[in-house]
Amino acid sequence: MNIKIALFSLSSLLLAAGFLHAQKQVYQSQFERSAVDDNKMKLNRDKEPKIDDSFKPLFNGKNLNGWHQATGTAKFFAKDGEIIGIGNNDKDVPNSFLATDKTYTNFILSLEFKWGEHLGNSGVMICAGMDGKGLVAGPQIEIETNPERAWTGGVYGERCGAWKYSLSRKEHDAARAAVSEFRDWNRLVIKCDNERILTWVNGVPCANLDWPQGAFNILDGGFIALQVHAGGASEIRFRNILIKELPVKSVFQKKFRKGAVADENMKLNSDKEPNLSAGGFKKIFDGKTLKGWRKVSGTAEWSVEDGAIKGVGNNDKNVFNSFLATEKNYKNFILTFKYKWGEPLGNSGVMVRAALDEKVSAKERELKGDAVKGPQIEIETNPERAWTGGVYGERCGAWKYSLSRKEHDAARAAVSEFRDWNRMTIMCRGDSIKTWVNGVPCANLDWNNSWFDASNGGFIAFQVHAGGVSRIFIKDVKIKELR
Structure with missing residues (x-):
């Protein structure tokens, strides 16, 4: 019996070794x-x-x-x-x-x-x-x-x-x-x-x-x-x-060039921020409860504090990013809200026309839960990169519009104090996504639906990035639906 066990163990080791060798697959x-x-x-x-x-x-x-x-x-x-x-x-x-x-x-x-x-x-x-x-x-x-x-x-x-x-x-x-x-x-x-x-x-x-x-x-x-x-x-x-x-990818911030989008693929946003005092805006956060919102992924904690949505992250790196999403879907709209960071700082963003990623395997879902996919407008605290207002493809190809051109200087400087209230405005109409931070024009992107099909709209969701302790506060969330 012991001999059989030994032979079986040796056989298993050889199979394992063979498997490891096959992984390299060098001809x-x-x-x-x-x-x-x-x-x-x-x-x-x-x-x-x-x-x-x-x-x-x-x-x-x-x-x-x-x-x-x-x-x-x-x-x-x-x-x-x-x-x-x-x-x-x-x-x-x-x-x-x-x-x-x-x-x-x-x-x-x-x-x-x-x-x-x-x-x-x-x-x-x-x-x-x-x-x-x-x-x-x-x-x-x-x-x-x-x-x-x-x-x-x-x-x-x-x-x-x-x-x-x-x-x-x-x-x-x-x-x-x-x-x-x-x-x-x-x-x-x-x-x-x-x-x-x-x-x-x-x-x-x-x-x-x-x-x-x-x-x-x-x-x-x-x-x-x-x-x-x-x-x-x-x-x-x-x-x-x-x-x-050949033409060089002329990125003003050379330090962040690897993640940046080529300049020639980024149109500048030269439009004024939409009139937020005009009629048609409706509150989608009542300032008291999370009615109309749902937690769709991650392990961050969401609550309401002093009239603001509060998102608190943790050090759990083995989960997907956390998102608090609207129960309703939106297609063409102007969204505006205010945000600020608490202690400590972190990384966040707001998803627009988003959906759950159907390609998450059953095993991954069992371990990590659901994941969110689609266009994300960046909210970050890296003062050197400062791409708040840029557009990131969450689980669909990373950056689609970075703020890396010389002409983006004003956009990159739009957030002066992370712990003060800052205003973000986003307009989605057709394939166009435009953003403003504190009234300063940022992104102007024609979303390519081959990256992720957002043509029929989707939910809006606020993010707390996985893998770090952070606190973000969001208030005065209003939306105006467009035709």
Whole structure:
């Protein structure tokens, strides 16, 4: 009996180990240690960009004007329309990089490469910079000569965490076979657009990576550099180095650029706040009870205190955000209310045209309850970001309208004191959502119903964000329904 139990236990352990191994699902098992998990790698299914007259040369074909050697002892020189990099056996120096004097943020880069007499390891740095030790760091597009691994076109984090996108999936077979002859000219095309990196080798799609900013910040761009790896004699040649710069996501608050919406996708709200003294407004909170309201998710406590709705959060991080919602649904309307923060501060918002998320699984619902989905108008207390009045897609794609443009300065300054009463006004009509904070215009968004279908309206709900102790007070909640 004990032997059977032992065999069963061993069998279970082996099955568990097999399961854990399957989670990584690396097709080239001999390179599993350095490969990226499959579920973190999206496939590049885009066609290689067309290289046309809109591209400008980065190399004049005659000399290295516009370039400089950033690190290393390899020799770089120009000859017969090529940049040639010659490595050596010096293992006590950093990798060698020939870098552009100019920096680039969003672009398509095309170049041709081939190896000379001695094979080796190389790559192309993009949006790169110098780290605190004076060494080159950032995303590197791999150029290698190991025929078994064959990860040319993958993305390596030079001095920032090693491989970010390996070519280790079964679906990468074509990419791994894209370089057939190392000493023939091969074409590498790299597209870096709003922090997404796509690569092609000889027209074959390779990497598709959303670069992790925590690894190395490329938000402001950086130089392009050609590598000769240290520690071995090698010869790499480059020619036809062309670049086409793309529009940059010009976000005024660079610190919050990752969460911001591209400027060109945000229309400015230049309208005056609606006349709140006009007829047609009705109270939807009586100042005494929560009649007409219901708690729909989360574990925050809702009550009435001194004529205001009081929402009190807690430190429970294992629940969905808390919402107090109207029992009635609304479609086209002007909503106005006042709010202020108690002690401590937190994060809140007001949902409009919202609904319960039907995609919450039965298991999740049992553990966490219901979740709310739809457009949320932000109420926050981060004085640096200050996106109160912006529009967030709750459980439908995050920010839809951030307050990150230079022209949003007045909107970002609209809340001067978090613990004073502030007024928010929201107008929903058709697909349009416009907001004002203390009379200052904020968002002007045409809601895309493919994000979440709000075309038939939904409930209004005040939020207390999960995972933190906070207190928010809301009063004078009035609505005017529109046709």
